[in-house]
Amino acid sequence: xxxxxxxxxxxxxxxxxxxxxxxxxxxxxxxxxxxxxxxxxxxxxxxxxxxxxxxxxxxxxxxxxxxxxxxxxxxxxxxxxxxxxxxxxxxxxxxxxxxxxxxxxxxxxxxxxxxxxxxxxxxxxxxxxxxxxxxxxxxxxxxxxxxxxxxxxxxxxxxxxxxxxxxxxxxxxxxxxxxxxxxxxxxxxxxxxxxxxxxxxxxxxxxxxxxxxxxxxxxxxxxxxxxxxxxxxxxxxxxxxxxxxxxxxxxxxxxxxxxxxxxxxxxxxxxxxxxxxxxxxxxxxxxxxxxxxxxxxxxxxxxxxxxxxxxxxxxxxxxxxx
Numbered sequence: 001x002x003x004x005x006x007x008x009x010x011x012x013x014x015x016x017x018x019x020x021x022x023x024x025x026x027x028x029x030x031x032x033x034x035x036x037x038x039x040x041x042x043x044x045x046x047x048x049x050x051x052x053x054x055x056x057x058x059x060x061x062x063x064x065x066x067x068x069x070x071x072x073x074x075x076x077x078x079x080x081x082x083x084x085x086x087x088x089x090x091x092x093x094x095x096x097x098x099x100x101x102x103x104x105x106x107x108x109x110x111x112x113x114x115x116x117x118x119x120x121x122x123x124x125x126x127x128x129x130x131x132x133x134x135x136x137x138x139x140x141x142x143x144x145x146x147x148x149x150x151x152x153x154x155x156x157x158x159x160x161x162x163x164x165x166x167x168x169x170x171x172x173x174x175x176x177x178x179x180x181x182x183x184x185x186x187x188x189x190x191x192x193x194x195x196x197x198x199x200x201x202x203x204x205x206x207x208x209x210x211x212x213x214x215x216x217x218x219x220x221x222x223x224x225x226x227x228x229x230x231x232x233x234x235x236x237x238x239x240x241x242x243x244x245x246x247x248x249x250x251x252x253x254x255x256x257x258x259x260x261x262x263x264x265x266x267x268x269x270x271x272x273x274x275x276x277x278x279x280x281x282x283x284x285x286x287x288x289x290x291x292x293x294x295x296x297x298x299x300x301x302x303x304x305x306x307x308x309x310x311x312x313x314x315x316x317x318x319x320x321x322x
């Protein structure tokens with residue numbers, strides 16, 4: 001009798017449970033117009049590329065303006081803005097609703113880029129699911145509007161080995177790589193994992209020590225500066241031209257200078273490139289009238305044959321003059 005008494009109750013509970021539909025996942029398809037005026041949680045930018053602010057950033061007209069900031073010599077510059085470049089949509093977390101994949105740029109002419117996936121929580125707030133891909137290491141560019149989300153939730157995009165700026169026409173290598181959300185973070189699941197050698201792109205760096213001028217002799221102070229050239233990766237140039245831009249009164253001296261090419265604001269010398277993957281240091285002599293002091297000796301390098309620099313800030317250095 002007890003069993004017969006409980007059975008109608010159980011039947012009612014089963015009927016009620018069956019009639020309650022699962023709560024649908026929040027709609028994470030965020031229109032571009034809404035993104036451009038939203039507060040987005042931006043992941044940190046790569047350490048080997050243009051830097052910018054991260055964390056919650058309030059966008060207006062698709063951009064966040066950044067106050068100018070100085071960076072140490074030889075380090076990536078700080079961006080002038082963080083900008084929304086494009087957006088794509090698809091179900092990246094397999095919850096039955098679309099999410100939004102945004103290409104962000106930390107820009108100063110060129111700059112860093114990263115693909116970031118966003119969703120909405122059940123309160124309607126925009127939340128970050130994570131960074132899909134970024135311009136770091138061998139990847140220096142992500143093509144705008146190239147991101148796609150397939151039926152399995154994988155995000156694909158075109159990534160490049162070099163980022164052009166302004167009138168630069170250096171040939172680039174592009175690859176399609178795909179990424180998927182695995183255990184709370186995005187991992188590469190398709191496409192090449194390495195960039196082939198691009199004969200038009202190098203990573204060759206210049207650094208300089210201090211130019212310390214000694215005691216006055218005959219009305220001038222004399223000193224030398226060490227300039228180091230390092231080939232890190234990429235194509236190996238045959239020669240390097242070092243361009244010097246001296247402060248007032250600083251002039252070259254000594255017999256160790258190669259043939260000099262002059263410009264209105266400076267001069268250049270051409271030297272053999274460092275060995276592939278290695279470094280070479282050159283020492284140059286200067287003098288300056290004893291009455292003048294301070295400033296810095298700016299340097300730039302160009303390659304022969306001409307090549308694009310994978311990291312543009314590797315092409316310049318400054319030697320403090322004391």
